[in-house]
Amino acid sequence: METNLSNESYSYEPSRIAPGNLIQLSDRLVNVRLRLSRPEIVLVDGFMTDSECNELIGIAQHKLSPSTVVDLQSGGKILHEGRTSEGTYFHRNENTLIQQLELRISELLNFPIENGEGIQILRYKIGEEYRPHFDFFPEQEPGSATYLSQGGQRISTLILYLNEVEDGGETIFPDIHLSVIPRKGSALYFSYLNSLNQTDPLTLHGGAPVKSGEKWIATKWMRKNEYK
Ligand SMILES: O=C(O)CCC(=O)C(=O)O
Numbered sequence: 663m664e665t666n667l668s669n670e671s672y673s674y675e676p677s678r679i680a681p682g683n684l685i686q687l688s689d690r691l692v693n694v695r696l697r698l699s700r701p702e703i704v705l706v707d708g709f710m711t712d713s714e715c716n717e718l719i720g721i722a723q724h725k726l727s728p729s730t731v732v733d734l735q736s737g738g739k740i741l742h743e744g745r746t747s748e749g750t751y752f753h754r755n756e757n758t759l760i761q762q763l764e765l766r767i768s769e770l771l772n773f774p775i776e777n778g779e780g781i782q783i784l785r786y787k788i789g790e791e792y793r794p795h796f797d798f799f800p801e802q803e804p805g806s807a808t809y810l811s812q813g814g815q816r817i818s819t820l821i822l823y824l825n826e827v828e829d830g831g832e833t834i835f836p837d838i839h840l841s842v843i844p845r846k847g848s849a850l851y852f853s854y855l856n857s858l859n860q861t862d863p864l865t866l867h868g869g870a871p872v873k874s875g876e877k878w879i880a881t882k883w884m885r886k887n888e889y890k
């Protein structure tokens with residue numbers, strides 16, 4: 663008799679990301695550096711050039727404000743001690759660089775641009791962090807309803823590292839004991855919603871406190887349906 667010792671409830675499905683060590687996108691060749699299948703995590707190098715990273719930081723740095731989290735009761739955005747970065751958003755298509763990145767992301771993920779939220783930029787200074795959390799919305803909480811009404815549940819996250827962090831600032835997955843060290847131009851993908859609408863609890867993750875230097879990232883969340 664087969665016994666499910668792992669106590670797993672999430673059913674894993676084939677990756678959307680192409681196989682192989684190198685992936686040719688229409689404007690870049692990117693190198694896959696790590697693939698994990700449970701949970702699904704893919705790390706690629708060379709997703710952005712240094713000058714694209716610098717340009718993105720340059721246009722974001724003047725419009726940062728303190729990061730918020732969703733209040734699960736009201737659906738409003740609130741400040742929270744677990745998330746101490748500053749950030750900003752770009753609308754889809756907001757400028758040429760954003761447009762190019764959105765096309766590249768959509769090609770890497772084999773998923774429609776229209777399902778993407780606007781790119782979020784975050785800056786963490788020394789001591790700032792984002793404590794472990796899920797990027798999907800808890801379906802049973804009243805505060806999730808407004809978010810879920812704009813394109814449905816999130817299915818995946820792509821984090822773009824825009825600079826090198828002198829020390830600290832890893833993206834951590836505590837339940838699988840994984841830390842990813844930021845590298846300028848690299849992209850970290852993880853997915854957590856399958857076609858059965860199950861969400862993967864192993865994708866609990868956070869941004870560890872920066873110990874030295876600054877950390878800049880851009881984040882693209884994909885929704886199940888078109889995001890409006
Ligand atoms: O800072 C990180 O590495 C993680 C960021 C993150 O989890 C998020 O933006 O949702």
Ligand SMILES: [Fe+2]
Pocket residue numbers: 795796797819867868
């Ligand atoms: Fe997150």
